[in-house]
Amino acid sequence: MKLRVSGDKLTIASAHMLAKHDKCARMHGHNYFIEVEIEGELNEKSMVIDFSEFKSRVSKIIKKYDHKVLIPFNSKNFNIDINDEQVTVSSCEGKVYRLPRDDVEFLPLESTTVELLSKFIHGLIKKDYPQFKITVIMSETPTNVAIYTEDK
Numbered sequence: 001m002k003l004r005v006s007g008d009k010l011t012i013a014s015a016h017m018l019a020k021h022d023k024c025a026r027m028h029g030h031n032y033f034i035e036v037e038i039e040g041e042l043n044e045k046s047m048v049i050d051f052s053e054f055k056s057r058v059s060k061i062i063k064k065y066d067h068k069v070l071i072p073f074n075s076k077n078f079n080i081d082i083n084d085e086q087v088t089v090s091s092c093e094g095k096v097y098r099l100p101r102d103d104v105e106f107l108p109l110e111s112t113t114v115e116l117l118s119k120f121i122h123g124l125i126k127k128d129y130p131q132f133k134i135t136v137i138m139s140e141t142p143t144n145v146a147i148y149t150e151d152k
């Protein structure tokens with residue numbers, strides 16, 4: 001059986017930029033709307049999982065990225081310099097962003113496309129729920145949606 005959670009608790013607002021992209025190379029933001037499906041056997045309470053418990057856990061995982069600038073730490077297109085209070089991000093296109101360290105969240109990704117973000121979030125959730133099949137449906141706009149699931 002499969003359950004799906006979504007809603008305000010699973011929405012984050014984040015800024016990012018995509019190198020080598022006409023429009024998206026400029027820093028901009030999205031209200032990412034995240035839905036998560038969890039699939040497994042029913043437990044002794046006839047539930048896959050407790051909805052509110054699952055939602056709270058997922059919310060806690062993703063809120064780390066809320067109201068942050070998401071920087072892909074493994075990108076070949078950004079040079080990142082960090083000191084205690086400042087992060088300087090220089091893109092391969094010659095743009096330089098200087099940001100307060102507290103405003104930035106680094107991700108171990110090559111890019112912050114919604115494709116890679118949904119896969120990354122899937123991995124974080126899966127770590128807490130290894131026995132379930134997890135699917136992450138992540139919208140960067142109401143009409144642009146990435147779906148990451150696992151083969152099982």
Ligand SMILES: [Zn+2]
Nearest residue numbers: 016024028030
């Ligand atoms: Zn974007």
